[in-house]
Amino acid sequence: MVPKCAAGRARRDTPREEACHVETRHTRPDVAMPDRPQRIATTAATGRGGAEKRPAALLLLATILAVLWANAPFAASYEEFWESTVEVRAGSMDLELTARELVNDALMAVFFFVVGLEVRREFALGELTNRSRAVIPVVAAAAGIAVPAVVFLLFTAGTEEAGAWGVVISTDTAFLLGALAVAGPRVPGRLRIFLLTLAVVDDVAALSIIALVYTDQLEPVPLLLAFAGLAAVALTRYLPYGRGGVYAVLAVLVWLAFYASGVHPTLAGVGIALLVPVFPPARRDVEDALEQTRVFRQSPNSRYARAAVHSVRESISINDRLHSAYTPYVDYLILPVFALANAGVKLDGTTLDRALHSSLAWGIVCGLVLGKFTGIFGAAAVLHRLRIGEFGPGLTLGRIAGGAALSGIGFTISLFIIGLAIEDPAVQNEARVAVLAASLLAFAAGSIIFRIVERRRPAVPAGEVLARPVDPARDHVVGPADAPLTLVEYGDYECPFCSRATGTILEVREHFGSELRYVWRHLPLSRVHPNAVAAAEAAEAADRQGRFRDYSAHLFENQDNLSPEDLLAAAESLGLDMERFEADLRSAEVSNRVLDDALDAESMDLHGTPTFFIGHRRHHGPYDTATLIRALEASRNAGR
Known part of the structure; x- marks a missing residue:
């Protein structure tokens, strides 16, 4: 042979x-x-599966620890710790936050910053630049936002909790990819791209809703200062040197301005990310980097080393550099700490009984589990029937059904919006129970669907x-x-x-x-x-x-x-x-x-x-x- x-x-x-x-x-x-930064890519079964399971596993571990801590004999220490205050003073300015607010308002701004970088990159260079490729996940994402909200309102219409409909609109991308790696098909390439593109649109909608719906009171002067800071961020790209330090200072100032304005300060991260430039490397920049490296190789010294490092760094967009730098911190630190601070639900008989008889809890469970599946799969099925958009090999309706079911895993942003939309701690507990239950049910449903779909695939061996x-x-x-x-x-x-x-x-x-x-x-x-x-x-x-x-x-x-x-x-x-x-x-x-x-x-x-x-x-x-x-x-x- x-x-x-x-x-x-x-x-x-x-x-x-x-x-x-x-x-x-x-x-x-x-x-x-000369090329663009790495974008959404396909993987084989032995590809990124392990890399995607690790952040999801760590997030799950933090969630379990939070639940155990909140139900341990020393459970009182959970709220005592996260409600303890942290005070920052600078001259006449005095900023006092609880430990939970420090996580939700400050650390999560970094999470939303990374999300914003991904959104900016996808609209500039990624899947969302191609209409035929993007139409299916974009329409499915829109339906996967609208249908869960409608389902939620069917349960909560006329109640005080109806305003918490934002809890059911978003999918947790980290858990979604981890679940896909565990329960999905052996070669999930196109399905993974479909779900990632869907998640980007989902994130854009979630961020917009947080900004427009869950902002109680606006202070015009700090808001104007925040926009002035964002304008300064946009102009920073034209500085020849020292942009990193300028971005860092402006980021802090914009965050403080948003905090004072009444707009949730995490949106400062999104606003800054959308203004960070993203571009494919130009040939002249790469050639300059190669030339500077050759000069350093011929005559190694600190001056040539700095010039070489600078030229190599500048050949890659700041978007790509920042995304690579901050993603590990988000995956392995910020999201687990967020879960530890927010997933500590009290699972006693009273809470479970209230959740079982709560229209809010049922609205969240049905919105995430049934609404997400119906919206995403239904939209994809209609587009498939109408032959709109591009369904490539491997992206079958059966696999989309499994991915749609997994999309009901709404965790990070769902818990985040619970803290914004619901004031009563007892009602927040009910909502958290519902989010955790919905995520488990969505994972189980997706696993079952994938198992059925893969068993029913044609008997012809793959690749024949x-x-x-x-x-x-x-x-x-x-x-x-x-x-x-x-x-x-x-x-x-x-x-x-x-x-x-x-x-x-x-x-x-x-x-x-x-x-x-x-x-x-x-x-x-x-x-x-x-x-x-x-x-x-x-x-x-x-x-x-x-x-x-x-x-x-x-x-x-x-x-x-x-x-x-x-x-x-x-x-x-x-x-x-x-x-x-x-x-x-x-x-x-x-x-x-x-x-x-x-x-x-x-x-x-x-x-x-x-x-x-x-x-x-x-x-x-x-x-x-x-x-x-x-x-x-x-x-x-x-x-x-």
């Missing part, structure tokens, strides 16, 4: 020509190529049938679009076996002539081939100028020279418009095109390159010229 680059773990002493073992995961290569039919308007096709025979290859520009297969493909095409159409699709194996994703995106950028085949041929002929500079030099040698080529390299459309092929491959559980399909059926065994010709002839005869 002809070898191929295959999934798994390679021994350190295994030659690359014999076996290239990878993780099937679409990520950015660790090279300084082509997931996405060939589309001449989308695919890279050589030969007549209506040719009777089709050969599809999933390949990697850095894979030596794909390079060798090009000669075989040429001979097969010569044999069949106009009777064959050959289709290339991307499957960049980035762990063992660090330049594969960059090469695939460069080929797609060349395709924008009608030179896909020429550029692809150059990549295969120069597999040992696929560095960022080499990819740019290749485009220049082919006479491409370099300004347009570089702009396309940084575009979301090019990245999403490669990502789509990788997601298709993931949905079929493909792990090696090259992988061939004869017509719509996967080809197993050697892929020499004679074997492929026989396989194609057999497919012709079978179709008669």
